[in-house]
Amino acid sequence: MHERLHEFDSGILVGQPGAVLAKSDRHRPSETWYNEVAPPPRLAGWIASLWETRIPELGEARVRIMPNACVDLVFYVSDPSWGEGPAAIVAPPHRSYVVGSTLRSFMVRSIGWRHVVGASLLPAGVAPLLGLPARVIGESVAFLRDVIGKRAAELEQQVIDGPPDRAMQRLAAALQETRVLRQADGIVEQAVRLVRRAHGRKRIDDLAAGVNVSPRRLERHFTEQVGISAKTFSRLVRFDRVVRDIATRGNVSWAQFALAHGYTDQAHFINEFKEFAGITPAQFEREALTTGTDS
Numbered sequence: 569m570h571e572r573l574h575e576f577d578s579g580i581l582v583g584q585p586g587a588v589l590a591k592s593d594r595h596r597p598s599e600t601w602y603n604e605v606a607p608p609p610r611l612a613g614w615i616a617s618l619w620e621t622r623i624p625e626l627g628e629a630r631v632r633i634m635p636n637a638c639v640d641l642v643f644y645v646s647d648p649s650w651g652e653g654p655a656a657i658v659a660p661p662h663r664s665y666v667v668g669s670t671l672r673s674f675m676v677r678s679i680g681w682r683h684v685v686g687a688s689l690l691p692a693g694v695a696p697l698l699g700l701p702a703r704v705i706g707e708s709v710a711f712l713r714d715v716i717g718k719r720a721a722e723l724e725q726q727v728i729d730g731p732p733d734r735a736m737q738r739l740a741a742a743l744q745e746t747r748v749l750r751q752a753d754g755i756v757e758q759a760v761r762l763v764r765r766a767h768g769r770k771r772i773d774d775l776a777a778g779v780n781v782s783p784r785r786l787e788r789h790f791t792e793q794v795g796i797s798a799k800t801f802s803r804l805v806r807f808d809r810v811v812r813d814i815a816t817r818g819n820v821s822w823a824q825f826a827l828a829h830g831y832t833d834q835a836h837f838i839n840e841f842k843e844f845a846g847i848t849p850a851q852f853e854r855e856a857l858t859t860g861t862d863s
Contacts, residue, residue, distance in 0.1 A: 605736070607687070608744050613757055614693025615743065616764075620736045623682040631676045633667070634811055635844050637804035638688035639702050640667040641712065643727045645735045646683040649676045655709045664712035664724040666698070668705040669796070669804070673846050685727065685736045687743060690764075691794040691801070692757035699749035703795030755779050755789045759798060768806030769830035772798055806830055807844045810837075814853055822849065 601622045607615035616638050623629060631649070644663040651658030652675040658665060669691070694702040698716055705715065713720035726742040727735055758779045763770055775798060776783040790798045810829050817825055826837030841849045 603736075608740055611693070611740075611743060613761070614690055614696055614752065616688040616690050618685070618687050618736055618740055620685045621683075623678050628677065628679045631678060632673050632845075633670075633676060634673050634808075635670045635804055636688060636808050637669060637801060638690060639669055639694050639698075639705055640686050640688050641665075641739075642667055642684060642686045643724060643735070643739065644682070644684055645728055645732050646681055649678040649682055649684075651676050651709065654707070657709055657711065662711055663728065664720060666705060666708075666710045666712055666715045668707045668709065669702060669794070670707045671796075671800075671804070672844060674709075683732055683735070685739055687739060690757075690760050691790075692752040692760055695750040695793070696748045696752050697743065697746055701753075701793045701795070703791070703793060706795050753789055753793045755781055755786065756793045759786060759790070760801070763798075763802050763805050767809040767830070768802045768804070770802065772802075775802075803840065804844070807841065810841065810849075811845075811852075814849060817853070 602619070603621075604617045604619045606612070607618055616636075623631070630652075633655070642665040648660045648663055649658060650660075654670070655667075655674045655676055658676060689697060689702075691702045694700070694705065698705075700715070711720070712724065716723070723742055727739045730738060759775055762775055762778050770778075772783055772786070776786040779786065781789075786798055790796065790801060794801060796804075806829060813825075813829070820828075822837070823834040826834045829837070831837035831840065838848055841852070845852060847855075
C-alpha cells in the first residue's frame with residue numbers, strides 16, 4: 569500500500585523506505601519509515617507484498633493512500649488514525665480493516681506515533697484468503713470483521729499481540745496458516761501474473777492469448793472476480809509502477825518518462841495519473857521533494 573505524507577499544521581514529515589528501526593517501539597524514529605517485503609513462497613500467487621509503516625510522533629499529518637491494484641489487509645499495531653472521505657470508517661478504537669482496490673487516492677489523518685502493518689492481496693488471492701471475490705469488496709474500506717466475520721478478532725489478536733517489531737512476521741505466519749476458503753480463479757491468477765510481469769503494458773488481446781481464452785471470456789472472469797475490467801486492472805498496475813518510479817526520474821523529461829511507461833504521450837500520462845491520484849505527477853513529485861515518499 570503506497571503512502572504519501574503531507575505538510576499539515578505541525579510541520580513536514582520526511583523519510584525514505586528501507587531504514588532499520590530499533591527493536592522496540594519505545595525507540596521511535598524521527599522520520600517516517602516504510603518497508604515492503606515479498607510474501608512467503610506459498611502465498612506468492614495470492615499476495616503481492618507484506619508492508620509496514622511507522623509515522624513519527626510529530627503532531628498531526630495527513631497520509632495519502634494511492635491505488636495499488638490490490639486489496640489490502642490493514643492492522644494498526646498502535647492506536648488507529650482517522651480516515652477522510654471514503655475512508656471515514658477508519659477511527660479508534662477499531663484496529664483492523666480491509667481496503668478494496670480503489671480507483672482514486674484517499675487521505676488518512678494521523679496524530680502522533682503510528683505503527684501499521686498490512687498485506688496487499690492480489691485479486692486471485694482475495695477469495696482463497698477472505699472467502700469472497702474482490703468484486704464484492706469493490707472500492708470500499710471496511711472493518712475486517714464485516715468481511716470475514718468472527719475470524720477477524722482472532723487474526724487481529726495474532727498480529728497485534730506480542731513485540732511490535734515482529735508484527736509483520738506474525739501477519740505472514742497467520743496468513744500461511746489460513747485455511748483456503750475458496751479456490752482461486754485460475755484464469756484471473758494467470759492473467760494477473762502476466763499483467764504484473766509486464767508492468768501493466770500488455771495488450772488485452774495478447775493477455776487473453778497468454779491464458780488461452782478469448783478476450784470476451786477474460787473480461788467476464790475479471791468482472792465476476794475482480795469487479796473491474798482487465799484493462800482497468802492493467803492501468804492500475806501501470807500507475808503503481810509509475811508511482812514507484814517517479815522518485816528516480818531525475819532529469820528525464822515527463823514526455824520521455826511517459827513513453828517509457830507505456831503511455832501514448834505526456835497528456836495521456838498526466839490525465840491518467842490525475843484520474844487515479846487526484847493530483848498531477850508534477851504536484852506529486854514536488855510533495856515528494858518536500859516531504860519524502862514511501863513507495
